[in-house]
Amino acid sequence: MEHLRLLDGRLKLRHLLLVDALTEQGSVVGAAAAMHITQPVATRSLHDLEDILGVQLYERGPRGITPTEFGIAFTEHARAVLAQLTQAARHVDEIADATRGRVVVGTHLAGSNLLLPRAIARVKHDRPLLNVVVHEATPEALLVELSAGRVDVIVGRLTGQSTEHTRRTTLYEESIRVVTGADHPLAGRTRVTFEDLWEYPWILPGVETILRQELAEFFVRNGHDLPANRVEATSFLTVRQLLIETEMIAVLPGLIGADDPLLTTVPMSLEPIGHSVGITLAADRRMTPTVRALIDALETTASEIYDPMP
16 A cells, blocks of 8 residues: 555664654754754655655745645654654653653743642652653744644643644633832832723733733723833843842743742733633643653642732
């Protein structure tokens, strides 16, 4: 049968790694650099793979390459195979030594300041030799990492429902609030209007985030475009320092500044903006014992977290 050509010995693991890198990098040069091979080697391997499959996987253009319909489909399968191989190797290691292991958790702003650190501390108390690797990126980038097996679980805002590829579980609900530095002119006020906020520079999340889209709609409802005087940042350390040292204001998940004496919440509702914080897993991937241990710690920690709505 024709589909058995993938099992005739010509398809190599390097072909799967190449497709993953090509789709992620968007260029042969970038993929070659990511794989630590030369561009001619990458180009030759791509030609070999397309000959094996009998289809064109990428459209070549002046600014790089774009996966065709075949390329999109094959990338999905390649990443699934790579993820399974990664999990298989780690599972064998964990069976060999149950006290050790490694879990890679992806995170973004929501959940990264309170939920995840407490859960890591809890699991490390029980498994001190467990290596926990935290990878911070945008939700979209983390989903790619999850599908390729480079991330085991994503912790943060749930940006959608479960799909055939992902399984999402809500851990708690969190409000979105306006936050300033503790010495800001609006700090301590019992009532703040939208017009009061408009006088100050804003810190907004990046354009690729759902929260940014929701804020844009919030401004429109209040008769304004997005503030011209603004900074765009998703790194909490950057946002926090700007709030402390300037009169900027930011919109953040409610628990981020809850225990920070240098930050304060402005008494103004941003309803209906809010979100669910939870975990995202690959739907078709078997959980290793270390991943299960971290998820148990996350669920226990989440049960202890309460976000009082303003």
